[in-house]
Amino acid sequence: MTNWLPDLSHGSGPLYARLADRIEADIGRGVLPSGAKLPPQRDLAYDLGVTIGTVGRAYGLLRERGLVSGEVGRGTYVLGHGEPDAVPIPISLGGTRSAVPGEDKLRMDSTAAPEVGQASIIGELGHQIVRQYPDAIVNYVRAPAPDWLDAGTRWLTTGAWRPSPDTIVPTLGGHAAILAVIAAVTAPGDRIAFDQLTYSSIARSANLIGRRIVSIGADGDGTDPGDFERLCAQQHPKLAFLIPGLHNPTLTVMPESRRRAIVEIARKHNVWLVEDAIYAALLEEQPVSIAELAPERTFHVGGLSKTVAAGVRAGWVACPPHMAPRVQVAYKMLTGGNPFLMCELAARLVLSGEADAIRSRVSAELQLREKLARERLAGHDFASHGHAPFLWLKLAEPWLSGTFRQAAANEGVLIDDEDEFKSGRTEQVYHRVRVGFSSLPRADAEDGFDRLRSLLDNPMAGYDSYG
Known part of the structure; x- marks a missing residue:
């Protein structure tokens, strides 16, 4: 629709609502027929003299009305009468991220492993599996194969600690593994302890199945033993969820002395421990794992999403x-069980050595991107790590975390504000955002850094709103 331009000179109310109403009217009059592609948000914003955020909100309102469908990379299209909207409407359980990112957005709210040529390897292994096991592909998995357990043992081994195959449970990613542990060792109403900042999707999921969430304070070395001791004495949590290596989102690596202190408190109060090692697998030097210090009470979780390929959905x-x-x-009760193809694929990636080779390439790529971030954001305060796929950016006055996230979205960059990582309500304010830079092409990551730099250098731009 290169010649179409809506007239916004009439009407009242917010500009984004008037734009949505005008587009709806033009759809109803046939000016925009079924299948017509709406202009890209950036182009329409320029032609109308408004912000990209205004156009984005208008397109979002049209999706909620069932009038258009948006697909990342393809654009926004007018739906026919009775045609279902293919894009789900975001719901509150999903956290602060939108389920409909919109077109022309740079996704810097994801930390999946970067593309380093995995597809050809995964494709070849998948072809081998289908050819060798045609019967297993079309059937249910009754029990994990020995190779799947051996792969878990190999992938989770850190330093001197090597888990036995009979302790391994293969899962569809680390998230599913952690929820299975929570369901196995806690009951509805039990308290589960999380750092105040953490991988909050687990906290929300635990809350969804009836567990109560309590928060532990932290400092520059990670989980605060003193606060953990206080919490255990007063709240009696049944389980504590920890990210001791490359903490998400603070990037803290918990020192061994702190790990030992946490373990002793857990033993004293009989608390189960979940050690999330998803990001720790990216470290060149592995600290002693909590599972090695307390094997009798620790569930050690790892997977391939940050190191090999998130789409494989492999975890142990x-x-x-x-x-x-x-x-x-x-x-199995929570998920229905494992698919043969994905578990066999994950096992072959690990046991063949391909997963380690990919991890090395991923690590090298992340180091290049982290260096790029330090160059593009020089002079601004942030925590980063050469082997991590994100940075933890400190915001200067007058920025608030949520305000900066929205301003970045208006500039076409999706990032996470601090609320995305809070395990519960807290008076603590960090004035930080997490910026992921792994799951989009390197040139796009560079573009994203430049857009964020522009906002940081020109804070008044964040107040430009026509909505």
Whole structure:
């Protein structure tokens, strides 16, 4: 629709609502027929003299009315009468991220492993599996294959600690593994302890299945033992969820002395521990794992999403002795079980050595991008790590975390504000945002850094709103 331009000179109310109403009217009059592509948000914003955010909100309102459908990379199209909207409407359980990112957005709210040529390797292994196991592909998985357990053992091994295959449960990613552990060792109403800042999707998921969330304070070395001790004495949590290596989002690596202190408190109060090692697998030097310090109470979780390929959905959990069958049952009850193709693919990636080779290339790519971030954002305060796929950006006055996230979105960059990582309500304010730079092409990451730099250098731009 290169010659179409809506007239916004008439009407009242917010500009984005008037734009949505005008587009709806033109759809109704046939000016915009079924299948017509609406202009890209940036182009229409320029032609109308408004912000991209105004156009984005208008397009979002049209999606909610069932009038258009948007697909990342393809654009926004007018739907026919009775045609279902293919894009889901965001719901509150999903956190602060929109389920409909919109077109022309740079997704810097994801930390999946960057593209380093995985597809050809995964494609070849997948072809081998389908050719060798045609019967297994079309059937249910009754029990994990020995190779799947061996792969988990190999992938989760850190330093001197090597889990036994009989402690391994293969899962569809780390998130599913952690939820299975929570379901296996806690009951509705039990309290689960999380850092105040953490991978909050687990906290929300636990809350969804009836567990109560309590928050632990933290400092520059990670989880605060003193606050953990206080919490255990007063709140009696059944389980604590920890990210001791490359913490998400603060990038803290918990020192060994702190790990030992946390373990002793957990033993004293009989608290189960979940050690999320998804990001720790990117570290060149592996600190002693909590599972090595407290094997009798620690569930050690790892996977391939940050190091190999998120789309494979591969994860493993190493359980304390005799707990694997219980976690396996809980996992199957929650998810319906594992697909043969994905678990066999994950095992072959690991046992063939391809996963390690990909991890090395991913690590090298992340180092280049982290260096690029330090160059493009020089002079601004942020935490980063040469092997991590994100940075934790400190905002100067007058920025608030949520305000900066919205301003970045208006500039076409999707990032996460601090609320995305809060395990619960807290008076603590960090004035930070997380910027992921791994799951989009390197040139787009560079573009994203430049757009964020422009906002940081010109804070008044964040107040430009016609909505």
